[in-house]
Amino acid sequence: EDQVTQSPEALRLQEGESSSLNCSYTVSGLRGLFWYRQDPGKGPEFLFTLYSAGEEKEKERLKATLTKKESFLHITAPKPEDSATYLCAVQAYGGATNKLIFGTGTLLAVQP
Amino acid sequence: GAVVSQHPSRVICKSGTSVKIECRSLDFQATTMFWYRQFPKQSLMLMATSNEGSKATYEQGVEKDKFLINHASLTLSTLTVTSAHPEDSSFYICSARRDLGLAGGFTDEQYFGPGTRLTVT
Numbered sequence: 001e002d003q004v005t006q007s008p009e010a011l012r013l014q015e016g017e018s019s020s021l022n023c024s025y026t027v028s029g030l031r032g033l034f035w036y037r038q039d040p041g042k043g044p045e046f047l048f049t050l051y052s053a054g055e056e057k058e059k060e061r062l063k064a065t066l067t068k069k070e071s072f073l074h075i076t077a078p079k080p081e082d083s084a085t086y087l088c089a090v091q092a093y094g095g096a097t098n099k100l101i102f103g104t105g106t107l108l109a110v111q112p
Numbered sequence: 113g114a115v116v117s118q119h120p121s122r123v124i125c126k127s128g129t130s131v132k133i134e135c136r137s138l139d140f141q142a143t144t145m146f147w148y149r150q151f152p153k154q155s156l157m158l159m160a161t162s163n164e165g166s167k168a169t170y171e172q173g174v175e176k177d178k179f180l181i182n183h184a185s186l187t188l189s190t191l192t193v194t195s196a197h198p199e200d201s202s203f204y205i206c207s208a209r210r211d212l213g214l215a216g217g218f219t220d221e222q223y224f225g226p227g228t229r230l231t232v233t
Contacts, residue, residue, distance in 0.1 A: 032220050043116075043205045043224035044156070087155065091220065100146075100222060102155040 002027045002092050006103035013078055013110050021073040021106045023088030033071050034100065035064050036087040044087055047073075078110045113139050116208050118225035125196055125232055133191045133228045135206030141186040142208035146222060147179070150203045162189040186211070196232045204228045 003026045013019055025033065032051050036044035048057045050066040057064050061082065063074040073086055085107050089100040115138040125131050135145055143164045148156040160181055161169045168181035178200075180192040189208075193200055207222035 034221065036224075041203075041227070041229070043118075043207075043227045046114075046221050046223060049221055099158060099161070100156075104155040 002090065002101050004088055004090055004101055004103035006086075006088050006106050008106060009104070010107040011109070013075075013108070015079055015110055015112050016077045018074070018076045018078070020075070021086055021108070023071040023073070023103055024069060025071070025088075025090045027090050027092045027101075029093035031091045031093045033066055034089045034091070035062075035071070035073055036089065038085045038087055038105070040085075047086075075108070078108075080110045080112050083108055083110045114210055114221075114223040115139050116206065116223050116225040118206055118228050120228060121226060122229045123231070125230070127197050127232055128195055130192055130194045131196055131230060133193075133204055133206075133230075135189045135191070135208070135225055137187045137208045137210070137223075140208075140210040141213075142189075143186060143211050143218065145183060145189040145206055145208045147181065147189075147191050148205045148207065150205060150227075156205065159191075193230065196230070198232045201230055201232045204230060 005024045007022045032049050034049050035047040038044040048064040053068045055066050061076050065072045085105040087105045089102045091100055117136045119134045145162040147159045149159050150156050158171050159174045162181045162183040164183045164186050170176045178194055183189040205227040207224045209218040211218050
């Protein structure tokens with residue numbers, strides 16, 4: 001069964017303190033891995049898509065990387081406005097078209 | 113680009129009534145949209161896949177007669193919760209894939225709406 005596990009469940013950082021969020025996945029055949037940011041009471045906001053091991057993508061203070069078993073979301077010198085829940089999702093080949101399987105997310109709190 | 117709206121953002125209804133939620137892609141066409149449900153501090157659970165001009169595909173355990181989906185155009189999908197009960201209270205979120213026009217196909221990414229908070233009393 002396809003599965004996504006995110007860790008830690010919650011992370012508290014001081015402003016400027018860099019860290020990484022983990023997304024481990026088990027999927028029959030990975031078509032794509034997606035990172036989203038979700039603020040309280042809102043829908044997820046798309047951040048990155050990764051397709052193959054070794055791929056990296058960056059956006060401002062965020063950098064996503066992918067291996068054959070997991071993905072990391074690195075946050076460099078975070079600011080309080082980076083506080084949110086970060087969701088990871090995978091899409092497998094075959095089955096329902098473009099169906100995403102989500103992890104439970106990492107709740108990030110950045111304190112000034 | 114890739115903006116998705118939902119209406120209403122918040123609704124309170126009495127038990128036994130029906131509620132309709134609209135999902136619109138504002139600046140792109142979407143042959144396929146998705147409906148999710150999210151409980152507090154939990155992740156998104158896919159309820160159904162909505163395809164323009166055809167019947168929706170429901171996930172296992174989701175009652176299709178209770179959660180009616182209509183994808184009437186390339187920019188609009190609706191979810192109707194029929195005979196709502198308190199256990200249907202939740203945060204409902206839609207998403208859409210962007211069609212790639214004449215080239216065919218669609219984006220892999222799903223773009224999400226802001227969500228609808230349903231409370232059934």
